[in-house]
Structures are given as structure tokens and as C-alpha cells.
Amino acid sequence: MKIAFIGLGVMGFPMAGHLQNAGHAVTVFNRSRDKAERWLASNPVGAIADSPAAAARDADLILTCVGNDDDLRSVVLGPNGVIKSARPSCIVVDHTTASAKIARELHSALAEKGIDFIDAPVSGGQQGAINGQLTIMCGGDTEPFAKVRDVIGVYARQVTLMGPAGCGQLTKMVNQICIAGLVQSLAEGVQFALKAGLDAEMVFDVIGKGAAQSWQMVNRHKTMIDGQFEHGFAVDWMRKDLAICLEEARLNGSHLPVAALVDQFYSEVQAMGGGRWDTSSLLARLRNHPD
């Protein structure tokens, strides 16, 4: 299959590589060309294009994985966007974590050209992208979903159609909402265990098998106890995602008091210089608090 891959960030870079390794003809575009050249050095059978439009020409499947709604609108609908060259009957799949609104907007704009669009944000982080173990939450129509499912499945352990356009993004939002307060509570627990003079590793070994158990507790308590915050998803990205959640909550009438509060806590972590620390750095903020 001829595939265009637009956006070679920490996620897109390995994802495009998996597609090339699976035998597809992958043409990449990245805003800063040096990353595209590094990708080509690792994937010498691929190709580099000079614009999203150039990458999308002749492609059967166009994948995007960029920063935010504006970047996404630009690479799809902009003057050098995918829509300028993509042929009817091709499919655009977007892996950006973005708003449900932009997903519906792109679905509708592309449909006018006979092009299908699927919003397909992922979870699993950089490690999941490298290992091909992402979870992909899709929104869109069933026919194009059936066509792309196995293709994008090369970097996923799970690819699910959640509903019509926007439903992939909405599902990703639920994921981030659930993580926000969970990580804060875990940080409060770690802080309390240390202040109480407990053997904190033993504490989480014990309670990590009961009703307080979480993936975050099992996988992050050791690095948190050690004060290491370089093990995953960055605070700057989490704030971007929480902004999307809080905006959507205004639209649908959800009440998110703890997600909103934790977003504010993350702004304090940013003020501490921790924008690139991982989400568990809420603990650093607690430690920074006077006794």
C-alpha cells in the first residue's frame, strides 16, 4: 500500500518505521526536514516529501501525527495540505490527540472530496509506539475503518472503532481524565508514605495488589520514590490534553473538578521548570510545598 506519514515526532517516527518494515511504500513529511532525513537513514526504502500535499499525492492511506488542532488543520486543509492532492477514495487517519470538533470538521471537509477520515488518537506512549503495542481509539465510518484496521494494527495491540467521527478523540479524553486525579492521588500516597517514615516500596508492593491498584501505581511507584520524573508522557503534553478535555466538558456539561485542579497543579510543575518531566512529577510539586 502507498502510505504518506506526516509528523515524525516521538510517536510518528517509530510508527512510520513499523509501516515501512511491514512492506508498505512510505513517504514521510516533517516540518523540520532533519528529522525526516534521520528517519530515512533508518528506513532507506522510504521517501521524503517537501509538503503534506506532495506526500499525499498517489497515497492510498495518509497518516497524520502532529501537535495540536492548528497543526492538524494546516497539514490537512492548509495551502500545502493533504486535501490539495489526495485522490478520492483514499483514507486519512489522524493519530494526533486533538479536539472532537476538529475531527468532525476534517471528516466533513474531506467527505466533500470523497475522502474518508478517521480520528485515531493513541495511548501507550513512546515505548508503546516503539514496541508496536499502542491502543488506538478510532472515530469514523465502518467501511474505511475495516480497510485500515490491520494496516495501523502493525503498531497496536488494540484498534477499536468507538463510534462516528470524533469518538476516538472523546475516548482519549476519558482516558486522560481518569489518569489526572489517579496520578495526583498516587503522588499524595507516595508523599505520605515517605513523610510517615514507612518503607515506601514495601507499602506499594502490598497495596498494589488490592483496591488501590492501578497501572500507574505498579509501573511508577519506584521512580516516584526515587524522585525520577523522566519516564514517560510529559507535563506539557498532558496540559495540552487536559485543555481539550476541559473545553469539551464545557460543551457537554460534564463537571470535572479534580481534572481541572490537577491541570492547575501541572501549571505549577511547569513553573518549577518541569514541563518536560513526566506526569508523575505532581510529586515534585508536593515536595516543594512547605511542611
Next chain:
Amino acid sequence: MKIAFIGLGVMGFPMAGHLQNAGHAVTVFNRSRDKAERWLASNPVGAIADSPAAAARDADLILTCVGNDDDLRSVVLGPNGVIKSARPSCIVVDHTTASAKIARELHSALAEKGIDFIDAPVSGGQQGAINGQLTIMCGGDTEPFAKVRDVIGVYARQVTLMGPAGCGQLTKMVNQICIAGLVQSLAEGVQFALKAGLDAEMVFDVIGKGAAQSWQMVNRHKTMIDGQFEHGFAVDWMRKDLAICLEEARLNGSHLPVAALVDQFYSEVQAMGGGRWDTSSLLARLRNHPD
């Protein structure tokens, strides 16, 4: 072994039964005698005593599982308390969720009589007590712990000595702190998924395998979606436990903003008449919020 069991609530009732079934000679005491009589009807080889002191006479091991610090002080140190009759070299193990302060106080008061004391709060809920699958977090000295470990192990899947007197209680506090914000975030996620018009069960099936996963998500999302809040630990008990956590945090200098906030949310659930609902009823509070 001759065992006294004091406090036949939803936890103590089945725990005392496991000990009787394991072949020990169990004498029970409960403040309202009718529960003790119901227990004896199910465990006809046991016996009923008229006071904690009477139950404790000749016992090798005395177990307590009562409501709070005051109840515990009363059954151990009060005029008809265990301390009046317990013989030197016996061991008192307390399963109440209580403060670390009372645990240290009882450890010290009983030590003067040559009696060992172990604080041993549990997690796993009523179902865990019935199935004999509790997690028991102990604080105290190593010698008496070694003596009682296998005895109380009949109703536990895990019995761990966390450190000296009070450390069982402190570990239980970490557990409750971690659960508080986790359940609130899950409630916010469920609320958001429903308001967004998603297939909420599918959402949690998908995200329940990734970084947002928690025991609460896996085991409670269905009942939450259905608005059923009768599946576990009651809000009234959670507030009692959070009060202990927040008081201890004042002493040790921990900063627990979300645990404190969720405690306030639970007070709103109580005001809604939900004191006996389970902890996931934070969702009912969100639903009660105007759009």
C-alpha cells in the same frame, strides 16, 4: 489456640468464623448481643462472652475489629476491657482502621503488662473477609508477628509486617489516600463518557487495559454506568478513614489537596442521603450537578 474475637461487624463476623472453622476455640464479644447470638448459631462450637474482659480471659490471642479509636480504647483499656483479664504473654491483634497514635498508645499500655500488640488493619472489604482473601497490613514487633501470622492468615491472601507499632495503620492510610482521588477521577471519566454520548462500557473495556487502568476501573465501571452504588465500602466509613489520614497528614507535614477535596465531596454525598452508598457514588454527586 484459644482466641477471643471482639467486634462482629460486617468484617469481624466472617473473620471469627474462619478462625472457628480452622479449629480454634473462639469466644466472641459484640456490643449488641444479638449479633453474637447470630454468630453462635452459625458457629455452634464457639462461645459468647459478656464483656471484652470476659472474652479475653485465658485467651492466647485476642482480636479486635471495632468502629474507631474510642471504641478500640474502650474494649482494650476500658473498665471491662481486655487489659483487665488478659494474661501476660498473650497477643492482641487489632483489625480496626484507626489512628497510628492509638496503635502506639495501646502497644505501650499493653507492653507494661507483658502483652504484645499488633495493629493490623485490612483491605479487601466484606467480600474479602467472607472469601478469606484480605490484605493485612501489620505494625508491631517481629516475634509476636511471627506467632500470629499463620493464624490470621486463614482469612488473608497476604499478611505483611510493615514496621513498628502504627505502621499497619499508616500503610492503610496510604491505601485510602490513593483510592480517594482515583475513584473521583474514574467518576469524572464515567460522567464525561456518558455526557459525550459514547458507549461507556466499550470505552472502559478499551482504556482499562492501558495507563489509565485501575482495579476500581475494571471492577466498578459497569455498576457506575448503571448508577448502582451498593457494591462495597460505604461513604460513611470512607469519611472516617479520610479523617484519620488528614489528621495524620497534619502531624507528618504531608500535603493532601485532592484527598481533602474528595473528603468534602463525600460529605455532599452524605447530604444527598448516600452515607451507605459505596465509594463510587462520587458519580451520583457529579450527576446531581447542574449542566
